[in-house]
Amino acid sequence: MKKITLHIFLIIAGLLTLAPFIWMVSASLMNDGHASVYPPRFFPDEVTFIQFERLFSRLSVSRNLLNSLIVSFLVTFISLIFNSMAGYAFAKYRFAGRDKLFSLLLSSMIIPAQVTMLPLFLMLKSFGFINTYLAIIIPGMANIFGIFLIKQYAMSIPDSIIESARMDGASDFQIYWKIILPLCTPILVTLAIFTFMGTWNDFLWPLIALTDSSMYTLPVALANLMGEHTKDPELMMAGSVITIIPIIIVFLALQKYYIKGIMMGSVKE
Amino acid sequence: MQNKTISAYFFLAPALMAIFVFFFIPVIAAFIISFTDFDIYSLSNYGNARFVGFDNYLRLFYDPLFWTALQNTFYFVIVSAPLSIMVSLTAAIMLNSKLVKFKSLFRLNFFIPVITTLIAVAIVWRFIYHPKFGFLNYALELVGIESIDWLGDPNFSMPAIIIMSVWKNFGYNMIIFIAGLQNIPEYLYEAAEIEGATGFQKFKFITIPMLAPTTLFVGIITMIGYFQLFAEPYIMTQGGPLNSTLSIVQYMYQEGFRWWNMGYSAAIAFVLFAVIMIGTVIQMKIQKMRMFN
Numbered sequence: 222m223k224k225i226t227l228h229i230f231l232i233i234a235g236l237l238t239l240a241p242f243i244w245m246v247s248a249s250l251m252n253d254g255h256a257s258v259y260p261p262r263f264f265p266d267e268v269t270f271i272q273f274e275r276l277f278s279r280l281s282v283s284r285n286l287l288n289s290l291i292v293s294f295l296v297t298f299i300s301l302i303f304n305s306m307a308g309y310a311f312a313k314y315r316f317a318g319r320d321k322l323f324s325l326l327l328s329s330m331i332i333p334a335q336v337t338m339l340p341l342f343l344m345l346k347s348f349g350f351i352n353t354y355l356a357i358i359i360p361g362m363a364n365i366f367g368i369f370l371i372k373q374y375a376m377s378i379p380d381s382i383i384e385s386a387r388m389d390g391a392s393d394f395q396i397y398w399k400i401i402l403p404l405c406t407p408i409l410v411t412l413a414i415f416t417f418m419g420t421w422n423d424f425l426w427p428l429i430a431l432t433d434s435s436m437y438t439l440p441v442a443l444a445n446l447m448g449e450h451t452k453d454p455e456l457m458m459a460g461s462v463i464t465i466i467p468i469i470i471v472f473l474a475l476q477k478y479y480i481k482g483i484m485m486g487s488v489k490e
Numbered sequence: 491m492q493n494k495t496i497s498a499y500f501f502l503a504p505a506l507m508a509i510f511v512f513f514f515i516p517v518i519a520a521f522i523i524s525f526t527d528f529d530i531y532s533l534s535n536y537g538n539a540r541f542v543g544f545d546n547y548l549r550l551f552y553d554p555l556f557w558t559a560l561q562n563t564f565y566f567v568i569v570s571a572p573l574s575i576m577v578s579l580t581a582a583i584m585l586n587s588k589l590v591k592f593k594s595l596f597r598l599n600f601f602i603p604v605i606t607t608l609i610a611v612a613i614v615w616r617f618i619y620h621p622k623f624g625f626l627n628y629a630l631e632l633v634g635i636e637s638i639d640w641l642g643d644p645n646f647s648m649p650a651i652i653i654m655s656v657w658k659n660f661g662y663n664m665i666i667f668i669a670g671l672q673n674i675p676e677y678l679y680e681a682a683e684i685e686g687a688t689g690f691q692k693f694k695f696i697t698i699p700m701l702a703p704t705t706l707f708v709g710i711i712t713m714i715g716y717f718q719l720f721a722e723p724y725i726m727t728q729g730g731p732l733n734s735t736l737s738i739v740q741y742m743y744q745e746g747f748r749w750w751n752m753g754y755s756a757a758i759a760f761v762l763f764a765v766i767m768i769g770t771v772i773q774m775k776i777q778k779m780r781m782f783n
Binding site: 223224227228230231234235238239240241242244245248256257258259260261263302303304306307309310311314315316317319326329331332333334335336337338339340341342343344359360362363364365368393394397418421422424425429439440441443444447454457458460461464465468469472476479480483484 | 494495497498499500501502504505506508509512513514515516517519520523533536581584585587589590591596597598599600601602603605606607608609610611613614615616617618620622623624625628657662665666669714717718720721724725739742743746747752755756759760762763766767770
């Protein structure tokens with residue numbers, strides 16, 4: 222009896238959690254005005270792709286989709302390399318001030334990113350990087366949480382593996398590239414998803430750093446579109462669907478790694 | 491362990507330089523800017539900015555709009571954070587129950603809002619909250635509650651944002667709580683059962699204390715995240731109605747990037763930083779006090 226009640230409750234809670242998404246998809250397939258009726262319609266009378274057509278043909282959302290893909294992939298790729306190098310050094314090298322440096326980095330995680338945004342804007346503006354992909358990529362090249370994740374993982378790699386590679390004449394970089402990176406694959410995948418999703422979903426910084434609608438990432442483009450199309454839920458839902466679908470695909474394919482990453486991040490040393 | 495300092499620095503250099511130049515220097519620069527009158531005229535020529543001492547901070551003290559933003563943000567954090575942590579814990583305990591089948595499916599279901607783009611779901615919720623055509627009012631009317639102008643009524647705008655963010659975020663902490671629950675040794679519960687403890691007693695005397703470190707972590711990261719409230723009001727209310735959802739970050743954004751009052755905006759950013767730091771220290775202190783009692 223208890224078991225059945227529990228399941229019924231979970232199913233209802235699950236459906237309530239999903240309901241906004243179901244309506245989002247269904248409204249995106251409606252004709253103009255069909256989502257603004259009373260009583261509200263949960264499903265379209267007839268399915269149409271006119272909203273998506275409009276987004277791609279008239280509102281050039283494909284350009285924003287491309288921007289989002291480019292910056293997300295580049296940030297992920299570069300930060301993966303930078304973070305893994307640093308994480309490996311913190312885990313496996315002994316050098317003066319290592320522990321102090323690492324705890325300085327960890328404690329600075331409490332500084333909210335918003336604090337850096339004004340000077341960062343001025344700095345990137347003076348380089349001429351505002352309104353370019355570089356404005357998004359440069360501040361994302363390395364991050365402390367990523368270094369932390371890799372360090373935690375790399376510490377579990379036995380020193381003997383590194384030592385024997387060195388005996389065989391491998392250089393430091395070869396050891397990192399050919400031994401450490403492959404052994405770190407699971408955590409690299411985890412970090413890659415975190416970074417990709419974080420960059421894809423980011424809003425405040427792209428809103429500041431990208432000033433031209435042809436450079437906007439999807440969330441900024443969507444927010445901008447919302448200003449002009451407050452009364453077009455069908456169109457806006459189609460835009461939301463386009464923004465969310467890539468992220469859902471990445472997540473569903475790699476969710477195991479993502480969940481593990483959250484759990485790892487919450488385990489204290 | 492290897493003792494090759496030069497290689498170590500080679501591996502550290504790219505990340506540390508990036509973090510130093512694009513994170514630490516901006517933090518210091520922001521601190522300096524917060525003591526200047528950096529504005530739109532300084533934007534073309536930095537020489538136009540002058541040191542004004544604590545003027546920006548003093549102005550903030552007498553700025554009613556800033557107090558409104560601070561108050562709104564506290565309202566949001568103080569209601570939203572405990573609420574979403576409670577929902578997370580409830581969901582985690584249910585999903586951790588041995589009775590539940592298809593655990594990973596439910597977990598996935600509850601987790602979907604977490605990964606999706608905030609802007610996109612804020613737009614969806616804006617229509618859900620629509621006073622005439624929205625589903626929420628429709629559902630309320632079905633149970634006999636009069637329709638509410640969620641985003642247009644200053645009394646309901648913040649609750650609307652709170653409901654949405656609990657929905658959006660509870661899955662994240664749920665995962666952390668599940669991990670914490672799985673770390674509680676089974677024999678504690680078995681021993682309590684032999685002693686005749688009720689379900690509630692087990693929860694109060696085993697689950698809660700054993701989860702304390704997890705709860706502290708969850709409390710801190712949730713609070714830090716929630717103090718940075720921005721996108722939800724930006725999309726759903728633009729800070730209105732009557733500034734009832736204006737947040738600190740939104741005020742900082744407006745002052746800094748709409749009016750280019752960068753000195754003033756930097757001061758707001760540092761108040762946010764101070765608030766977050768104080769909040770974190772308080773939570774850690776409370777936790778310590780509990781441990782010694």
